Amino acid sequence: MSEPPLSVDELRLWHALKRAGEDVMSKVELDLSRSAGLSGPDFGVLSRLVDLGEGALRQSDLAESMRWHKSRLSHQLSRMARRKLLRRVDAEGGGVRIEITLQGRKAIAAARVVHAQSVRRHLTCRLAAQDRRVLLAALESLIRES
Amino acid sequence: MSEPPLSVDELRLWHALKRAGEDVMSKVELDLSRSAGLSGPDFGVLSRLVDLGEGALRQSDLAESMRWHKSRLSHQLSRMARRKLLRRVDAEGGGVRIEITLQGRKAIAAARVVHAQSVRRHLTCRLAAQDRRVLLAALESLIRES
DNA sequence: CAAGATTGAAACTTCAATCTTG
DNA sequence: CAAGATTGAAGTTTCAATCTTG
Numbered sequence A, B: 001m002s003e004p005p006l007s008v009d010e011l012r013l014w015h016a017l018k019r020a021g022e023d024v025m026s027k028v029e030l031d032l033s034r035s036a037g038l039s040g041p042d043f044g045v046l047s048r049l050v051d052l053g054e055g056a057l058r059q060s061d062l063a064e065s066m067r068w069h070k071s072r073l074s075h076q077l078s079r080m081a082r083r084k085l086l087r088r089v090d091a092e093g094g095g096v097r098i099e100i101t102l103q104g105r106k107a108i109a110a111a112r113v114v115h116a117q118s119v120r121r122h123l124t125c126r127l128a129a130q131d132r133r134v135l136l137a138a139l140e141s142l143i144r145e146s
Numbered sequence C: 001c002a003a004g005a006t007t008g009a010a011a012c013t014t015c016a017a018t019c020t021t022g
Numbered sequence D: 001c002a003a004g005a006t007t008g009a010a011g012t013t014t015c016a017a018t019c020t021t022g
Helices: A008-036 A040-053 A059-066 A070-082 A102-122 A129-144 B008-036 B040-053 B059-066 B070-082 B102-122 B129-144
Strands: A056-058 A086-090 A096-100 B056-058 B086-090 B096-100
Touching: A008 A040, A008 A102, A008 B008, A008 B102, A008 B129, A040 A056, A040 A059, A040 A070, A040 A086, A040 A096, A040 A102, A056 A059, A059 A070, A059 A096, A070 A086, A096 A102, A102 B008, A129 B008, A129 B129, B008 B040, B008 B102, B040 B056, B040 B059, B040 B070, B040 B086, B040 B096, B040 B102, B056 B059, B059 B070, B059 B096, B070 B086, B096 B102
Parallel strands: none
Antiparallel strands: A056 A096, A086 A096, B056 B096, B086 B096
């Protein structure tokens, strides 16, 4: 039951995925934070409220779509509610409904412009069209087996 | 100077990179933490001490190889020193030299076995040989332009 | 002064324990 | 009881300010 060490190519793939993911994400999050005042998690929460729920979602549905543990989401929502980006309301049938505020709508609208610029600059524009296609296919096949 | 929204394929690529990176890294880090008692950052620091410096490196060189801000590294090293995984020593010529301890050597040796198993299970074994090659090439071309 | 390093505060994440209410 | 949610503590990360010393 010996486990051979990783081959050079396995190690390279591991390091490349780790670094490419961290680099691109941290650059985009820095742009979002500097130019729109939203962190990456803030952006993810507000995007889902708008795209999946027209501005409001049950907290449990939001947790599932983020694939976050409930306590993580709860802490994040507390910070965002304190900043008036959203509010918590009792949901019909029990549980909690999360509603975006007007201020939250303004923030996510502005952040989306920054996000589009930033993703182009740090990701899509750095890849040839062919590389974009194969990268997407390979990453999606990796995700599919999660 | 208008910025068009991201296309469907640009968004898919963004989400796929974000999620694949997060999924694989979090699974491997969970395995490391459960089976070897090291976090991902612990593993990265100890690996570099062993591979790049035979067990010791200047803190400034370590910071550069990790591509971390110095304060992040300083906090991390404080926690690791508290756990006796490494120690700080004055370096000749100024600055600080970081030395792995015996306990740190044992921890990284055990962790590498776990890491190899985990990377295979969560990354390499999930990809066809062809996908592994194209994924590596695309990720490295992304990194090259950092 | 300037590079190398530390510190403290605030934000973020995880875990386990607890609370609330159908 | 059981699903949905909160809380508190400890670890992690970032930022800005500060300290130290050639």
